[in-house]
Amino acid sequence: MTTSKTFGAVVMLGVMTLFYLIPVIVMCVGSLMPDSRVLTDSLTVSRWGENLTLTNYRDVFERVQFGRFFLNSVVVTGGITIVGLFVNSLAGYALARFTFRGRRLFLFFVLVMVIVPFEAIAVPLFYLVSAVGWRDSYGVLILPFVANAFLIFFFYSFFLDIPRELEEAAWMDGASTSRIYWSVILPLAKPVFATGAILSFLFNWGAYLWPLLVTTGPEFRPLPIAIATFYTLPPLQWGDILAFGVLMTLPVIVAFVLFQRWFVESVTTSGLKG
Amino acid sequence: MRSDGNQSALAGLLLSMPAFVGLAAFVAMPFLAAVILSCTDAQLNSPLAMRFVGTEQYRRLLSDPMIRRALANNLVFAAVVVPVQTVLALLLAVLLELVPSGKRLFRVLLFLPVVFPMSLIAVVWILLYAPGETGPMNRVLSWLTLGGWEPRDFLRDPQLAFPAIILLSLWQGVGLQMVILSAALSRIPKELYEAAAIDRAGAFAQFRHITLPQLRNPLVFTMLLTTILAFRLFEQVRIMTHGGPGDATRTLLLQAVESAFDLQQIGEASALSVVLFCIVLCISVLQQVLLDEGRRS
Incomplete structure (x- = not known):
């Protein structure tokens, strides 16, 4: 294999992966920004560092029963x-x-x-x-x-x-x-x-x-329903919503990174067996 | 098979009983109920006794323009997502093979969206599709076109709403397909390529005559799996657009859930469920036939 071909593949894969990850990056960065800045600054790399805050995470627990x-x-x-x-x-x-x-x-x-x-x-x-x-x-x-x-x-x-x-x-x-x-x-x-x-x-x-x-109130409501209702809960505060998103995926991502070989293999074996 | 008669028979029955009862009560029974209810005008919480109406619900479905639009949307979704996602997944899987190191890292990053719940993805993409020039998608498009893009309100635009739904579904689906294809790709014996290289076959010829035939079954499997998913399209449209604007993003399952849950029309919703099942059944049978054919040859 020629080196230029390998180089081309790395660059192409890198660029595609970067675009692919934009939604994930917006979610993580936006969850640390004051609500008013999420829309304008979550894609502006040069302004990512300005007054980051954890208040969104506190707000999630204050506005809804996230723990529940x-x-x-x-x-x-x-x-x-x-x-x-x-x-x-x-x-x-x-x-x-x-x-x-x-x-x-x-x-x-x-x-x-x-x-x-x-x-x-x-x-x-x-x-x-x-x-x-x-x-x-x-x-x-x-x-x-x-x-x-x-x-x-x-x-x-x-x-x-x-x-x-x-x-x-x-x-x-x-x-x-x-x-x-x-x-x-x-x-x-x-x-x-x-x-x-x-x-x-x-x-x-x-x-x-x-x-x-089958769930009508918050008592038995699981996370996927909760995030969709949280989004409709006024006032619309994107920082809080993204923080909710990070909190609900964090355990899955930790499990995924720890057992990633298992995850990938599970999906492939079940897929290949059909 | 253990042959000591009664004891073995009893153990076998006892061990399979819980699973059998579960499947019978929660899969077979509701399915039969769907078939029966689809021939009635049953309504939820209605004081009126339900009447047997024969095939009226099905006839009504056929003539309902909203249902036709929903079916057309499901078909368009399949017709776009299946080829595009397959080509992208294949491209990514081939690129992964060419990368000398960091293959695992790339694979994990590209697989990441698969572990995200669809409802979360839908909410995050509402933000990405935000109207105005600050909306992230509008900004990316403006940047890619060097400022030539006019900001649009994706989810409220009758022309763009469904393509917007398709794009985020592709985004979530490509990782899974890529991982399955990539695993199959790394199982192709290297000798095949070495032999082809000796015969002076070019990269494209190798791809066409070795890679594609070797990937036949994983490709058939993932493509038909995606087709089935296309007919189950629901969460994105329920959360992001509620089928609108107009009926631009209406789908069969959304229609079934809305008529049952929001309008309490169980008869109509059951007929839709039966139709949905028949479509999925046909695709599953086709999938099985094609896979068996591939295994034999």
């Missing part, structure tokens, strides 16, 4: 992810390893359910839960997403690939099914669980449609 929204998001995303990993991995394991009546039918059912996009069932599900008055609770935000056909199939294909001899040896030694699951299968499946956890977290942390339909 954050907690709601953590509880809902954490609940879906943790309970979901447990439920879906068990089903995947059962499908891969046990003969039982209805196994083939269940597998077919899972494959069909993978195709159904949540957007196509949100409205009727909203109608059903409204009919029984089930709104504004962690349960209604978590339960519909625990069982996930994609994750069941993901675990099922992984368990199929584990050599059966490992479990048969433990079985011969008289280990029970639960013991085999905990001490033989789980240690082997750590990377798959990590991938499943990251995917589940990514799908659910930003979820907007369902919480929009």
Whole structure:
């Protein structure tokens, strides 16, 4: 490869990345500026350093219950992810390893359910839960997403690939099914669980449609709804809104930077498997 | 398969039961409910008993100009975003391969928007699209055209509102596609390129005859995934434009949610949900067929 070609590639990639990052830069820099300067100065590099302030961050906590929204998001995303990993991995394991009546039918059912996009069932599900008055609770935000056909199939294909001899040896030694699951299968499946956890977290942390339909007040409102309502809360103060944005993405970015190899690999493996 | 009869059968049933119940109650049941409700005039919080109306909701959808506009918007979105995003993602993935160091850093930076919630992106881009010459997007465009750009109010301009929505969706989507393509790219055996170089094949010929065929399945997968996402377009338009100005940014899902949530017309919203499902189903089947074909050859 010629050096000029490499140089060209670096320059091109650098310029494209810089343009690409403008929204992120505006968000971070703007969150540190007095509200009146955000619009005029967040792109003026020479004026970035002038009287930066943290008051926007203080304002976020004073104007809305940011802590509450954050907690709601953590509880809902954490609940879906943790309970979901447990439920879906068990089903995947059962499908891969046990003969039982209805196994083939269940597998077919899972494959069909993978195709159904949540957007196509949100409205009727909203109608059903409204009919029984089930709104504004962690349960209604978590339960519909625990069982996930994609994750069941993901675990099922992984368990199929584990050599059966490992479990048969433990079985011969008289280990029970639960013991085999905990001490033989789980240690082997750590990377798959990590991938499943990251995917589940990514799908659910930003979820907007369902919480929009089933939360009416701030009590159970998660962050994605909260930022959209915060934007409409007068007076319009861009510094505060951007500070809210930084606060809500910070944990995700920290997790992303720490586990970035996992993130990228999770997305690629799930993508390449299709 | 373990063969000790009853115990294994019982364990299998017990282990899959929670997931089965969850899928049945929260996916299958609402889906069946959508099909049934779409043949009624059900309304939320209405004292009137619901009536069975047959295919009337579907016929009404077909003749509704607002729905036609929404469907057209979804189609335009797919027709623009799929090719543009694919070319950009491919370009970035190829550039990443050429960069001698810092590949990981670039990859992380370009993947960053994928971890941002769409509702946050929508709000930040409202700021970027701010009207007047201080609006960041107006400033960037004015700078790029050396002052030749007249400031516009992107989100209230019937011609620019939908392109504006498309641009930010591209911005968020390209990182994901780039990462998948980049991983596939680094798996292509280097020997193929070495052999081609011995045969004096140029860079473009190598790209055409090695890179593209080797990337066939990742390309098919990501392109059809983006097509499906195009029909799920919702959050950006709900937050940024509410479908306006006029119906310039209306989409099928926005229409479904508005008729159910804001207008309480469950029958009509259910019919839209069923239509949405059928579209996604067709794309998924096409995706599977094309991927299987690619694996066989």
